[in-house]
Amino acid sequence: MSGRRDGVSTDAAQNGPAGTVPAAAIVARPLGALIALPLRLLDAPMRALQRTIGERRMPYVFLAPNAAFFGVFVFLPIAINLWFSVTGGPALFLSERPYVGAGQYGYLFECGSFLDPNSCREDHFWRGVANTAKFTLFQVVAMVAFSLITAVVLNMKIRARGFFRAVYFFPVLLSPVVVALIWKWILQRDGLLNAAITSLGGQKILFFVDPGWAMFWAVLVSVWAHMGFYTLILLAGLQAIPADLYEAAEMDATPRWRVFRRITLPMLWPNMVVVIVLALIKGVQTFDEVFVLTGGGPGTATLMVVQYIYETAFSNQVQNFGLAAAASCVLGVVLFGLTLAQLAASRRRAT
Amino acid sequence: MKIAAFLTRRRVAGRRIHWTDIVAYGYLAVGVVVMFGPVLWLVLSSFKTPAGLLEFPPSLLPMAQVEVTVPGQPQPLPLFRTTLPDGQVRDLVQLRRVGIVAQMADPKDPTQTFRVPIDKREPVRAFAMATGNYTEPLARFDFLRFLWNSIFVTVVATAITLLINSMAAYALSIYEFPGKGFAILTVIGTLMIPITIILVPVYLVVTELRLVNSLWAVILPGAATPTGVFLLRQYMLTLPRDLIEAARMDKASEWQIYWRIVMPLTMPALAVLAIFSVMWRWNEFLWPLAVLTKTESYTLQIGLNAFQGELQTQWHYLLAMTVMTLLPIALVFVFLQRFIATGIGNTGMK
Structure with missing residues (x-):
């Protein structure tokens, strides 16, 4: 009996549906073997459990571990976060924290003018907001521009397309710390870029001392690291455009520029919206690359909201958990809005 | 004339080189330099001696x-x-x-x-290659400890994620049961809640569980990924139901159907999730930074960040360790490159 079932499963693994990629097997086989052992040991207890509670209640058993993790590490924290944001004091444990109502939010939003971070009680938060807004705006524009150009070029009839696609995708896999250190090394005072500038007769530029340059490189490094991902989304969109549209245009000898404007751009627009919104969501959450690259400096020129939250909660002398929680609730509302926009955009893409 | 015709000859007859082709190849050539150059420069620099690193203008080779x-x-x-x-x-x-x-x-x-x-x-x-940049940190710093911590977190977290996510996906794709719609909705609802927003309360939960400075504090909070459940469920929905019915006829228990029939059939999707999980865990930064404060529990990324704070003047060690940190991911990339790209393209997630 069990022998026959084994036969079924190995057959299935070899002729899996939807074109099993051989590369998948390289990863999946050893991992599968590793997981199979404890799974086999669970056979007997699970059968006993099924006999006691009945087959129809089994889905709850399968759902339980994941639900427990969600509950403890997502839903419970969301509730606690709200409570944190309306309590004060330095204590971490909820019972030791006095209720302050909207005090933390009031403190956060106490501003002479919302356009001038210096007029705010919590000026670092507002500098973070201003920097994050600036960073996100430039980053989204640059990201869309570069990934669109790259996707269009990669979609042309070029040689070694797989190689070039891999080249642009490669940095996506690097960790933020590695990305930041690579660029820190290139951009430092005696780095490669300054060597290039001086060999062309220019003066050395201290990129991390000048606020404008620091922000410029924060944006560019972020685009460098992530554009491969967005390029893939656009590339998938380009390949979904029916080829006969282009053939018809070629028959009419339409100039390439007009083909791009009249066929490619409108057909690609839904994917563009997804890219824009995803880049917005990621941009608002930016922390690690910029943190390692500039440390938020010079001064507070590249301090982002997430860095403010992290430092308020964990690295200041007085750990102000309440204020950090209030700031993250504000960030959460912004992200929620962006997520709704993304869902709306992808629904439009689906129809 | 003939030479020009030969040089511009293309595989597709009748199609001459358009100026946009030249621009495209130019763009790609620049792209190779800009995308690969920095990494190559890092690797070359990591083999330079401290004196070699101070040189200005820098030499290309060590x-x-x-x-x-x-x-x-x-x-x-x-x-x-x-x-x-x-x-x-x-x-x-x-x-x-x-x-x-x-x-x-x-x-x-x-x-x-x-x-x-x-x-x-x-x-x-x-x-001359200053291989000491690589060997000396191994002796002087806790590099091997960081490496081990990272490997432990990545492997254990990926195993847990694959197991519990596939169990949940199995329940949500194969069965009909009361509360199913609600469960699917919660999964989609949590898709976009990043750790950034619940940093402080997760820290409290982890403190209450007495896990601060333990690697389990890094492993557990992110183990139940909504993305993983979603991805696996979408894949399992395409599986033929007859196979499951046949197994039930043969008196297989639900648990056996799950791991002996559905799991092997879901291998392609599981592999995609495994690659993602490895990438996420290996590169994770903000949460470990908050929860790991003792040097002996640092992961590679946190250790590397601490080094770059401490060793401002010791770029030769820092660069070598950066190379060591990116090496495993680079290897994954080399072997699974085509597969990763299509996997990400199809699922639209990162």
């Missing part, structure tokens, strides 16, 4: 001054191409240096010495 062992001298001496007062150019070693004058000697015959102003000579350099 070069070091040649040193020669001379009879009668305890240590190897640096070699210089020296212009002697009589205009003769010879390779000499430096015995000692006083101010702007150096005493040089012929390496073959050390009794033959010369006094030379130091601007009349240039170091003789040769390609």
Whole structure:
């Protein structure tokens, strides 16, 4: 009996549906073997459990571990976060924290003018907001521009397309710390870029001392690291455009520029919206690359909201958990809005 | 004329090179330099000696001054191409240096010495890899501990994620049960809640569980990924139901159907999730930074960040360790490159 079932499963693994990629097997086989052992040991207890509670209640058993993790590490924290944001004091444990109502939010939003971070009680938060807004705006524009150009070029009839696609995708896999250190090394005072500038007769530029340059490189490094991902989304969109549209245009000898404007751009627009919104969501959450690259400096020129939250909660002398929680609730509302926009955009893409 | 025609000849007959083709190849060439160049520069730099790193303008390849062992001298001496007062150019070693004058000697015959102003000579350099950049941190810092911590977190977290996510996906795709719609909705609802927003309360939960500074504090909170459940469920929905019905006829338990039939059939999707999980865990930064405060529990990323704070002047170690940190991911990329790209393209997630 069990022998026959084994036969079924190995057959299935070899002729899996939807074109099993051989590369998948390289990863999946050893991992599968590793997981199979404890799974086999669970056979007997699970059968006993099924006999006691009945087959129809089994889905709850399968759902339980994941639900427990969600509950403890997502839903419970969301509730606690709200409570944190309306309590004060330095204590971490909820019972030791006095209720302050909207005090933390009031403190956060106490501003002479919302356009001038210096007029705010919590000026670092507002500098973070201003920097994050600036960073996100430039980053989204640059990201869309570069990934669109790259996707269009990669979609042309070029040689070694797989190689070039891999080249642009490669940095996506690097960790933020590695990305930041690579660029820190290139951009430092005696780095490669300054060597290039001086060999062309220019003066050395201290990129991390000048606020404008620091922000410029924060944006560019972020685009460098992530554009491969967005390029893939656009590339998938380009390949979904029916080829006969282009053939018809070629028959009419339409100039390439007009083909791009009249066929490619409108057909690609839904994917563009997804890219824009995803880049917005990621941009608002930016922390690690910029943190390692500039440390938020010079001064507070590249301090982002997430860095403010992290430092308020964990690295200041007085750990102000309440204020950090209030700031993250504000960030959460912004992200929620962006997520709704993304869902709306992808629904439009689906129809 | 014929040569020009030959050079512009294309595989597809009748289609000549358009100016946009040239622009495209130009863009791709620049792209290769800009995307690969920085990483290549990092790798080349990581083999330079501290002196080599301070050089400005920097040399492309790791070069070091040649040193020669001379009879009668305890240590190897640096070699210089020296212009002697009589205009003769010879390779000499430096015995000692006083101010702007150096005493040089012929390496073959050390009794033959010369006094030379130091601007009349240039170091003789040769390609040399400073492998000490890689070996010394292993002894001096807890690099191996960080590496082990990262591997442990990545492997254990990926195993847990694959197991519990596939169980949940199985329940949500194969069965009909009360509360199913609600469960699917919660999964989609949590898709976009990043750790950034619930940083403080998760820290409290982890503290209450007495897990601060333990690797489990990094592993557990992110184990139940909504993305994983979603991805696996979408894949499992395409599986043929007859197979499951047949297994039930054969009196297989639900648990056996899950791991003996559904799991093997879901391998392609599981592999995609495994790659994602490895990438997420290996590169994770903000949460470990918040929850791991003792050096012995650092992961590679946190250790590397701490190094770059401490070792501002020791770029030679820092660069070597950066290479070590990106190596595993680079290997994954080389072997699974095509597969990763299509996997991400199809699921639209990262």
